Amino acid sequence: MSVETGSCGRLRFCVTDRGPGIAREHHARVFERFHQLDASDSRKRGGTGLGLAIVKSLVEEHGGVVGLDSAPGHGSKFWFELPCCRGGGERP
DSSP, X not given: OEEEEOSTTEEEEEEXXXXXXXXXXXXXXXXXXXXXXXXXXXXXXXXXXXXXXXXXXXXXXXXXXXXXXXXXXXXXEEEEEEEOOOGGGOOO
């Protein structure tokens, strides 16, 4: 996990893996509820397809955005950006 400076005064939190990667046409769908890219993989690893949908909902509820940088054969970088707060909890 890493933290970077994101866009428009936001902080970007990133999680990177070395998995098989995800084709661009599937990027938006991985954040949908109950969606799993490979049903056979879900049987091996378990899961309901809710994790990323929950992350997206929570991040957006706090004024943030989520995203994914990935390509087949190159792993994946999942990230979310949240607005920075100044001292005292004030938003910029």
